[in-house]
Amino acid sequence: MTAENPTAPLLEARALSFLRQDEPVFAPLDFQLRAGELALVEGDNGSGKTTLLRMLAGLLHVGEGELRWRGEPLQRDCCAGEILFLGHQLGLKADLSPRENLHIAAGLHGGRDGAGVSAVLADIGLRGYEDEPVRRLSAGQKKRAALARLLLLPATLWLLDEPYANLDRVGIALVNGLLESHTDAGGAAMVTSHGAVSFHGGEPRRIRMHE
């Protein structure tokens, strides 16, 4: 992780908005995210949380305003390998097993030091389901298989869209634990969620989407 500009925040949005058919989807947003911070994106259904996260991930282009990554305007290659995105669609191939899916992800992103696929799968609570095709997993098990990427892949900024949905209580605690150790290690995360989620470490920064 080479920071070009150590004082600048990791991610900074200035009057950011996204346009669909020339209409902004949400009111202009201003926020900063520093290393070690966790931001909770809040808003009602349809307020634009998913849209915001997809824009940060580089899937949608910035409509108006500005987005800066370590002080530089955000471009595709300047943050390559530093951002991990998990959307409503999990990005798992249903015909492959969790193990195979993770191997592909590691092939594309490179692996974290010392994180083996089997160990990660065991940690995420899929022991015994490593070699079952994903399509045969229950909804929560699929979600866990997708979340295992967080443990396996190296990244500075996590963009998680409703990571708690479909998880049981153990799973929710697990995600909270992951987020805590990620921010402790100097990473940052943006999370959208509706449920009554209690974080262990202090109060997260909140970004409210206004309609």
Added chain:
Amino acid sequence: MTAENPTAPLLEARALSFLRQDEPVFAPLDFQLRAGELALVEGDNGSGKTTLLRMLAGLLHVGEGELRWRGEPLQRDCCAGEILFLGHQLGLKADLSPRENLHIAAGLHGGRDGAGVSAVLADIGLRGYEDEPVRRLSAGQKKRAALARLLLLPATLWLLDEPYANLDRVGIALVNGLLESHTDAGGAAMVTSHGAVSFHGGEPRRIRMHE
């Protein structure tokens, strides 16, 4: 709602289990559900909640044990039109609007007296999105469009698989309100959920899935 046997419970399971490859997915279950009751199906990810609900809906055939509907063995036609099922997959056509999707549902199931499609959509919080193709809705809006069926269609037993997932707080309160008025009107419901969901009216009956 013609009850053949007024003293019998609406739904009764005796040593019920489902077999995959000749192995039971969950330990034999015994439970009863009477009119006006709400049952919460609890269990960890992969414990078989979805499987149970699909079996009750008649999509999977009973493996071992017995399932009785108003005292009679459950068969396809004896409960026709009395059961409403909402699974992980919402059963909405992405190219049709919520209004069109609901019109089809009403065509298949018949409509509740006095429930108009527009009114139902407004009640569920989709005012303004009635004629947008479902594929352009956000995750929570899609869920709401599927839940609108509960208001529109006549049914005695609701089988809801994680109805709260993806909903915001208003949406969760809305589902709780729906469940309350349904049980008050003599209906019954089985709901699976992980989140910290607080029901208004009293403590629901709980069905625990053991692994």
Added chain:
Amino acid sequence: MSRASLSTACAAMLRRDLTLAWRRRGDIAMPVLYALIVTMLFPFALGPEDTLLQRIAGGVVLVTVLLAMLLALDAMFSSDIEDGSLEQLVVAPQPLALMLGMKILAHWLTTALPLIVIAPLMAAMLHLPGAVIPVLLLALLLATPLLSLLGAVLVALTAGTRRSGMLLALMLLPLCVPAVIFAAGAVAAAQEGLPWLAPITWLAAALVLAVVLAPLACSAALRIALDA
């Protein structure tokens, strides 16, 4: 509370599938375009010799139309399975066979009918004599619904599996062959000025049987295929 009447339900099903097809009218046009491309490529591939083209015209049009239908068959239930609509249909308090019959009808209307409409054009592109075209159309009008109905049963059977494509083709082949033989037989007979009623009658008889039995078989097959 009002139970939905049978006719309302049928109308709702039919309207739904037709609306969906209209929303994705590009996809309906696909088999049509496919058929047109094939007929356009043939003169390129074989050289534009009138007598040769004329000789093979009837057969090529028949094969092309049936293959174009096969293409669309695979998708008959797949989107409904993916988004859970089929579950909702199975759970609905209506006779499943009838509802599936409506789906098959909609499928035929949206894939086969456009093909039949352009069949004369295709025949003309290959210089088929004008007098044979009515027989060709009659053969297509009987063979295509037959294929839709039988195909629906097989598609339903493979609905629960992962390897549907090949299986479907494997199982459909035995059904295609007789239909092609009879239809091509009628067209060839007409082209040579011989009586062509016998093969047409066979097709018609098979169609009547299929109309009655296929929806029932289809619903039974679907219930089996979804049960896992």
Added chain:
Amino acid sequence: MSRASLSTACAAMLRRDLTLAWRRRGDIAMPVLYALIVTMLFPFALGPEDTLLQRIAGGVVLVTVLLAMLLALDAMFSSDIEDGSLEQLVVAPQPLALMLGMKILAHWLTTALPLIVIAPLMAAMLHLPGAVIPVLLLALLLATPLLSLLGAVLVALTAGTRRSGMLLALMLLPLCVPAVIFAAGAVAAAQEGLPWLAPITWLAAALVLAVVLAPLACSAALRIALDA
């Protein structure tokens, strides 16, 4: 933390798509079976006359193989878009064009190669003279990757739209025709004992150009298609 090297990433992509194809090997076999069915139906539809069959054999095999590939083209990215894998690929820190090149290669290996392998069988079923078969194979070896590459660009362009089918067919047609003309020209020339090198050279030149440019165009098209 270790950045993934380019070759690891390429290998992972290729392995992934080949594994997936193997898991659904029924679907790979689909174009093959389709092609076999077509070649089997032709004798039925046209009557089993050796000279006629022989006359049209080369053209039929070419058209059939290319059409069978068209069938599979549509699905090149669709499942990846549905389950969100394509998003993950776009977000991954690897050159997208190269990754898509791997996907196209895998697609060609799983759809075109089996077709080329059975092409001699199809040719034999239609009684094509054995001496022509090498030329047919050469033409196919050049024409099929060309189609895969150009098709991929068009599929990527239509990925975001709903009416993909028709658009795809419409845009591919002008690309198919020259390929078929050159390939069929070579085969016809060989069948008549004339020199067949010129059309083959044209195909090869087009292929080289496509290998370089198509992946880049494909990645640009996909980024546009996903951005909504």
Added chain:
Amino acid sequence: MSMLQSVLAANGDVAGFFRMGGYAAYVWPAYAVFFVVLIVDTVAPRLRRRRVLRELSARLARQQARQDRTGGNSIPSPPSP
């Protein structure tokens, strides 16, 4: 004259039997296919039976091992990456 008579005749025309009146190239492959296919059909289930039994005893051994080990299902603790 039957084939046996010619085989047993004074000159002992055994080669004639294998020549099959000039149709050897058709008759013998036919019989070969018949026997090969049926032998494969006979052997395949025997091999499969052996495999099934081997897998079964492995499964039984695993179950035994699991029963011997004490303990139920432990809840996975949040990892510390």
Added chain:
Amino acid sequence: MANWIPLWLHKLGSPPTFYRFAGALQPWATALALVLGAIALYGGLLLAPADYQQGDAYRIIFIHVPSAEMSMFIYAMMGVAAFIALVWRIKLAEVVAMESAPIGAAFTFITLVTGSLWGKPMWGTWWTWDARLTSELVLLFLYLGVIGLYHAFEDRRQGARAAAFLAIIGIINVPIVHFSVNWWNTLHQGSTINMFGRSKISWDMLWPLLTMMLATKFYYAASLFRRVRTDLLALEGGKDWVRRIAEEEAGR
């Protein structure tokens, strides 16, 4: 009324019972098949005279016709078992239907190959698209479809039910194969053997043919028993009776 059918089926249909029953009969069936087959081959290849028209090529008849007959007979058996499996959900019937398919496919394949080996010298071609040949090919595709569908499902019993359904639909093809020579005039031979009237072929040729037909029936029984026993072991892996067998065989 016909209550005894399911009752009787359930009794013999209990997997351990059938496993023992099939185990006892299977060696006898194998032995009979071998002995009868050897006699038929002796009669057909050595005793029977050459045909006045076809020469010695006709000797393919002794495998072609029995195989052709078995290809249809086995399909019929599979259809019956499939029907029972679907109506009464009896596991044994599912297994019998599914394990008949590969045997039937084998015989169909033999019929096709021997037929074309016979056709080359007689008709001058390996293959024509005539009604009987085509319908026999369709039969092979049906068998392959049944086998493929069975294995395409992850749950074996669900696969068996789906494939049984396909088998029942496909049964219309069997009469088509049989009567195709009467319904359409074709290249293929009409009926030569007439069970009740005078057959058109001489006794010297007929008796080996009939013996071989009987031998293939016994072969079918033996093969089916072997396959069903294996399949039952695989399907009932969790049950006690299978565990006991597994332990016994492992001990040996």
